[in-house]
Amino acid sequence: xxxxxxxxxxxxxxxxxxxxxxxxxxxxxxxxxxxxxxxxxxxxxxxxxxxxxxxxxxxxxxxxxxxxxxxxxxxxxxxxxxxxxxxxxxxxxxxxxxxxxxxxxxxxxxxxxxxxxxxxxxxxxxxxxxxxxxxxxxxxxxxxxxxxxxxxxxxxxxxxxxxxxxxxxxxxxxxxxxxxxxxxxxxxxxxxxxxxxxxxxxxxxxxxxxxxxxxxxxxxxxxxxxxxxxxxxxxxxxxxxxxxxxxxxxxxxxxxxxxxxxxxxxxxxxxxxxxxxxxxxxxxxxxxxxxxxxxxxxxxxxxxxxxxxxxxxxxxxxxxxxxxxxxxxxxxxxxxxxxxxxxxxxxxxxxxxxxxxxxxxxxxxxxxxxxxxxxxxxxxxxxxxxxxxxxxxxxxxxxxxxxxxxxxxxx
Numbered sequence: 001x002x003x004x005x006x007x008x009x010x011x012x013x014x015x016x017x018x019x020x021x022x023x024x025x026x027x028x029x030x031x032x033x034x035x036x037x038x039x040x041x042x043x044x045x046x047x048x049x050x051x052x053x054x055x056x057x058x059x060x061x062x063x064x065x066x067x068x069x070x071x072x073x074x075x076x077x078x079x080x081x082x083x084x085x086x087x088x089x090x091x092x093x094x095x096x097x098x099x100x101x102x103x104x105x106x107x108x109x110x111x112x113x114x115x116x117x118x119x120x121x122x123x124x125x126x127x128x129x130x131x132x133x134x135x136x137x138x139x140x141x142x143x144x145x146x147x148x149x150x151x152x153x154x155x156x157x158x159x160x161x162x163x164x165x166x167x168x169x170x171x172x173x174x175x176x177x178x179x180x181x182x183x184x185x186x187x188x189x190x191x192x193x194x195x196x197x198x199x200x201x202x203x204x205x206x207x208x209x210x211x212x213x214x215x216x217x218x219x220x221x222x223x224x225x226x227x228x229x230x231x232x233x234x235x236x237x238x239x240x241x242x243x244x245x246x247x248x249x250x251x252x253x254x255x256x257x258x259x260x261x262x263x264x265x266x267x268x269x270x271x272x273x274x275x276x277x278x279x280x281x282x283x284x285x286x287x288x289x290x291x292x293x294x295x296x297x298x299x300x301x302x303x304x305x306x307x308x309x310x311x312x313x314x315x316x317x318x319x320x321x322x323x324x325x326x327x328x329x330x331x332x333x334x335x336x337x338x339x340x341x342x343x344x345x346x347x348x349x350x351x352x353x354x355x356x357x358x359x360x361x362x363x364x365x366x367x368x369x370x371x372x373x374x375x376x377x378x379x380x381x382x383x384x385x386x387x388x389x390x391x392x393x394x395x396x397x398x399x400x401x402x403x404x405x406x407x408x409x410x411x
Contacts, residue, residue, distance in 0.1 A: 007204045011140035012152050014199055018133035020159030021083060021189045024090045024182065025059075025125015027052070027365055028248035030118070032167055033178040035252055040178070041098055041111055045250065049373025051110045051118065053366045059122030060362030066128040067355025070135045071348075075205060079132040080197040086124035087190025093117035094183035127362050131355045138342045138350055139205045150284015153335045154277050161273050218346025224353045229344050232403040234357045236296055236396040237337045238364035240303060240330065243389055246368030254372075254382050258313050268319045272327030279331025287339045293403040296336045300397035302329035307390035311383040337361075344405050 023029040030052070038048050069078045093114075100112030141148040170181050224230045247254060286295055306325045313319055337357075345353050375385045 005140075005204050007201060008140040008145075008148060009151075010199060011136055011201075011204065012148050013155060014196060015133045015137035015140070016152050016155035016159055017192060018079060018083065018129060018136065018196065019156045020163060021086065021192055022125040022129045022133070023160065023163050024093075024185045024189065025086060025121045025123075025127075025129070027056075027126075027245035027369060029125075029185075030121075031248040031251055032171060033182065034250070036176055036178040037114075039176075041114060043110065044377065045253070045373040046377040047104070047108045047110060049250075049369045050104050050108050051115055053370040054104060055115060055119040056122045056126070056362055056366035059119050059124075060127050060359045060366070062123035062127040063131050063355040063359040063362065064352070066131045067135075067351040067353070070132060070351030070355075074202040075132065075136045075139065076197065076200040076202050079129075079136060079200060080193050082124055082128045082132055083196055084190060084193035086121065086129055087186050087188075087193065089117060089120040089124055090186030090189060091183055092186075093121060094179045094186060122362075126365070127358060131351065131358045134338060134341075134354050134358070135351050136200065136205075137338060138354070139347065146284045146286070146288040148284075149287060149335060149339050150281045153280035153284060153331065153338060156334070157273070157276050157280055157331065161270075165270075218348035218350075219344075219353070220349050221352045221356060224345045224349075225356065227344075228403055229340070229405055230353075230357070232293070232399050233296065233336070233340050233405075234360045236300060236400050237333055237357075238361040239392060239396050240300070240333050241361045242364035242368040242371075243303070243307065243393075244330070244368070245365035246372040250369065250372050250376070250382065253376060257382055258319075260313070260316070260319060267316070268323035271320050272323035275324045276327035276331040279328045280335055283332040283335030284339075287335055292336055292340055292405050293400050295332060297397045297401035299329045299332035299336070300393050300400060302326075303333075304390050304393040304397060307386050307393055310386045340405060 034048065038044070043051070066078065066082065096111070096114050096117055098111040098114060101109050102112045102115050103109050137149075137152050141152075167181060167185075174180070219227075283295065283299075302325050306322050306329065309318070309322060313322055341354050341357065342350060371385060372382050376382050
């Protein structure tokens, strides 16, 4: 096996930056502006949840051409182009005027231009740019380089935290203004596109650490889809994403329902940061050394406990405990998702396989906001769904515990 290139550390940092740049296309990024956007366009929770669901589902289709292009054109051009497209789209979203009307069914109508820009933001950000980031990291780092994978996860978490901290200050200072922050985010994302174009080196990717562990040819997308490993890991990680997407989009309403305030959520998020970062590094250390299925299962058990406890959160102390457990579980789950695809299926068709896995996460993330929004609208409470979410997480944990990743399993 060839010696890994030292330049992989530059690629790890760039891949983490690309993942952080997906923020405006992710639910926890858009969720920061949910209430002012709903107020501007006079949308109730169910309507806005449905808008996000369809925009996310359609935007998820961007994963497939992105994966195909990565396998054929290389990472540098695709990553740069997607980043530029996302930045331009977010700037356009900040100027949305509410032109036209789109019928989403069930007497739900939304502004056509708002739907279009959220769809493109989801497609270029949450879907395509996420796939490009994962591809750059996986093609730069060896299968057993746990330190690099943990560092990538840590940098992603730290980057999101830094972005969240900046936006927190802006939101608290100007609670009703969503256009100016979005325009600033769009310009920031657009500015990173030239950096990727200049700094990503496809030739280093071609000289990476060598073939995947194991023997036999690399798996095709079709072969990967016929394995238990693909579906257990993709569905389990996607389920976590569904929970996070729903709770992030309606975080203000969730807190108000429990008699809590925005400041307590922001403080809890900050408190969870060091635990999430520690979980990133611990997950990166353990992933090459223990069964990734059982590592994922332990994280899902923690998620189950957090979800089961949520309906009883009624104090800032309990909110802090919930945030710590959730951040720790998410730290491990994210490392597993970043790590599993290359050792299981090889590099040749990695872009398409990661694209398919990312598409599944997008589908689930679309369902989360719709699920919680409908619960609030039709049942009068967000909390009624949490026992069922906890039960689902426990089933995912059980499936992960009995799933082992063998190199080139599909072959």
